[in-house]
Amino acid sequence: MTDPVDVLIVGAGASGAAVAWSLAETRMRIVCLEQGDWMNPAEYPSAGRDWEARAYSDMSISPNRRNRETDYPVNDANSPISVANFNAVGGSTILYAGHFPRFHPSDFRVKTLDGVADDWPIDYGTLEPFYAENDRMMGVSGLAGDPAYPPKESVMPPVPLGKTGQAIANGFNKLGWHWWPSDTAIATETYDGRDKCINLGACSSGCAQGAKASTDITYWPHAVRAGVEVRTRCRVREITTNGDGMASGVVYFDRDGIELFQPAEVVIVACNGVGTPRLLLNSTSGRFPNGIANTSGLVGKNLMFHPYASIQGIFDEPLDGYRGPGVCIWSQEFYETDLSRDFVRGYTYEINRGRGPVATALTGMFSGRIPFGEGHHEAYRQLFSRIAGMVGICEDLPEEHNTVTLDPELTDGHGIPAPKIDYTLSANSRRMLDHAVARATEVLTAAGAKDVITEAPIGVGGWHLMGTARMGTDPERSVVNEWGRSHDVKNLFIVDGSIFVTSAGVNPTRTIQALALYIADSMKKRLANLFD
Amino acid sequence: MADTIATDNPFTTEEQRTLLALVGALIPPSAEFGTPGADDPVIAADILATARPYHATVASALTQIESAAAKRYDTPYPDLDAATRASIASDLSRSRFAGVGTLVTITAQCYYRDDRVMRSLGMAPRSPYPDGFDIPQGDWSLLEPVRQRGRIYKEV
Ligand SMILES: Cc1cc2nc3c(=O)[nH]c(=O)nc-3n(C[C@H](O)[C@H](O)[C@H](O)COP(=O)(O)OP(=O)(O)OC[C@H]3O[C@@H](n4cnc5c(N)ncnc54)[C@H](O)[C@@H]3O)c2cc1C
Numbered sequence A: 001m002t003d004p005v006d007v008l009i010v011g012a013g014a015s016g017a018a019v020a021w022s023l024a025e026t027r028m029r030i031v032c033l034e035q036g037d038w039m040n041p042a043e044y045p046s047a048g049r050d051w052e053a054r055a056y057s058d059m060s061i062s063p064n065r066r067n068r069e070t071d072y073p074v075n076d077a078n079s080p081i082s083v084a085n086f087n088a089v090g091g092s093t094i095l096y097a098g099h100f101p102r103f104h105p106s107d108f109r110v111k112t113l114d115g116v117a118d119d120w121p122i123d124y125g126t127l128e129p130f131y132a133e134n135d136r137m138m139g140v141s142g143l144a145g146d147p148a149y150p151p152k153e154s155v156m157p158p159v160p161l162g163k164t165g166q167a168i169a170n171g172f173n174k175l176g177w178h179w180w181p182s183d184t185a186i187a188t189e190t191y192d193g194r195d196k197c198i199n200l201g202a203c204s205s206g207c208a209q210g211a212k213a214s215t216d217i218t219y220w221p222h223a224v225r226a227g228v229e230v231r232t233r234c235r236v237r238e239i240t241t242n243g244d245g246m247a248s249g250v251v252y253f254d255r256d257g258i259e260l261f262q263p264a265e266v267v268i269v270a271c272n273g274v275g276t277p278r279l280l281l282n283s284t285s286g287r288f289p290n291g292i293a294n295t296s297g298l299v300g301k302n303l304m305f306h307p308y309a310s311i312q313g314i315f316d317e318p319l320d321g322y323r324g325p326g327v328c329i330w331s332q333e334f335y336e337t338d339l340s341r342d343f344v345r346g347y348t349y350e351i352n353r354g355r356g357p358v359a360t361a362l363t364g365m366f367s368g369r370i371p372f373g374e375g376h377h378e379a380y381r382q383l384f385s386r387i388a389g390m391v392g393i394c395e396d397l398p399e400e401h402n403t404v405t406l407d408p409e410l411t412d413g414h415g416i417p418a419p420k421i422d423y424t425l426s427a428n429s430r431r432m433l434d435h436a437v438a439r440a441t442e443v444l445t446a447a448g449a450k451d452v453i454t455e456a457p458i459g460v461g462g463w464h465l466m467g468t469a470r471m472g473t474d475p476e477r478s479v480v481n482e483w484g485r486s487h488d489v490k491n492l493f494i495v496d497g498s499i500f501v502t503s504a505g506v507n508p509t510r511t512i513q514a515l516a517l518y519i520a521d522s523m524k525k526r527l528a529n530l531f532d
Numbered sequence B: 001m002a003d004t005i006a007t008d009n010p011f012t013t014e015e016q017r018t019l020l021a022l023v024g025a026l027i028p029p030s031a032e033f034g035t036p037g038a039d040d041p042v043i044a045a046d047i048l049a050t051a052r053p054y055h056a057t058v059a060s061a062l063t064q065i066e067s068a069a070a071k072r073y074d075t076p077y078p079d080l081d082a083a084t085r086a087s088i089a090s091d092l093s094r095s096r097f098a099g100v101g102t103l104v105t106i107t108a109q110c111y112y113r114d115d116r117v118m119r120s121l122g123m124a125p126r127s128p129y130p131d132g133f134d135i136p137q138g139d140w141s142l143l144e145p146v147r148q149r150g151r152i153y154k155e156v
């Protein structure tokens, strides 16, 4: 047994880092257990000539393909969308692209506005101060004044439009549709000890420059300096409970594979929308035979991914190509529900700047636009630096049959049951994807594209993991209350994307972190009677 | 990359011969653009080294390719002309046989990081980091019509 701690956080990703930093000022003894390592940015792919190849091997977005010792396998054979993540200090922010939109006020009220899913127990106003605090900690770049949002400040100027942004913005303007420079978690100036972006173009394999705000270089250095201990290569098997039905700590395997018990007064789970239900379901006891915090039966249910459509145009003129961050501009022309369409809710377009030489070859060869053999080089040069387009991020509505359960056979390197995903694309999502493909084709054509390549949904695009331990005020319809505490176990909190009630049509991390800060703040305000 | 090639190469001489014939057919040399083929010795060595961890998958793809050549032409694959070799590879790739996809991917990865190839594309033969790249700011006045249209988010 190890020395007891006041607060035990499981997972050092986007949300674990934020909650640790915020709670550090309480001077409680805080330990974070993380199954992965601290990363060394000097070893990221963009520092080597094989930078594109490594996105298919040790820095793949798929844990199954990467298969590092620090990864756990995910059985996602029964899903058209496979899970993407990263397991390390920084979590999936090591690989994320750094698109950093907020939710909108309407996103918290979908039941009231559109009669679907559920309203959140909190609203945009509740999170607004925590969005702002998180923006400062992560260092958000953008341009104030986006008409698709209530007023918000930006910490740094936006990433450049570049040739790609300019071409596609022209397309949106021709149609009279909304676009705006994206809010990004990318430093465009030196910020908080981080260097500014130098357009390496490899953000989704880790940023060697340190410009992209992964939490190992934003929150964690501050939290560690404030006294939080991070223990790496520690994989938690289960959360234990005592006779009073309170969490007593966790059982974990350390870097030598030794099983240890870590007692704690408070346990905070921050393992993401797949890792968190997996851990809760693995934590069974006489009192909680179906997994801890699961009397509602909703742990692992309502998994939401955000089905993505990819719509890429081929242009005559060279654009940014392999240069520059993937993030660029966005459009929320089709964000809010419009009853004249055949779907409810909506989506965001995020414009992709271009792709590297290898990705260009593979796109061309696998789509039949670059022949094998004779004609390869001419065809390649028609595509090189000339492919650019966008993705449509569709709001995924919660459905109980989309689940994370425990695989009966598959386990990780410590023999802990692995997660199994069962997910189907809803008819609403399918129609939204079709709409996103059709409208984006119009934009790209207006922007001068002569051909369009589409994929919907993107099969490898399960990078947003949400909804599997939803928040709410009714213990029968939710897993945690309106400030992240388990209805069943009063010293157990969840702070990651699992607690999302709905997914909105935007990337989730800025909201995940704002929620984590809000939950930490709620805890700090109630320290004297936290378990009442 | 190429210099990581080791003597414990798991590919048999036969497999290497088929593999070279295949990658040379996928990406042939070009006099017009001054680029080598993917069967160039430096690039081929890189492909072999990169393919090593995927030996089982790649070897099964090579077996498929040889059996397609035997079935259709009764000739070993390396002895076929380049156009025929390319068309066999193309057919197998279209049938989504995973091993061929892996081989095509590895070939593109190794080919498009070769110094000569990068130069022919106007790229400096270097990693992105630490020098990075320049991109223009672009014309922000394009935002004017978006500003003029005004607020589009829904009040709640
Ligand atoms: C390729 C890619 C691109 C993305 N792009 C964007 C983007 O542009 N914008 C955006 O908003 N989001 C993006 N995302 C999603 C974003 O990364 C996640 O939303 C965010 O990181 C989730 O934060 P989290 O704290 O919930 O989980 P994570 O950041 O995933 O952290 C969870 C941590 O918990 C650890 N853990 C899990 N189980 C255990 C256990 N049993 N014991 C110990 N440790 C454990 C894991 O190792 C991991 O480090 C992207 C993700 C990927 C993979």
Ligand code: SF4
Pocket (backbone or CB within 6 Å): A046, A186, A196, A197, A198, A199, A200, A201, A202, A203, A204, A206, A207, A208, A209, A210, A211, A212, A324, A325, A326
């Ligand atoms: S483009 Fe910018 S943020 Fe992305 S990897 Fe390069 S330096 Fe980092």
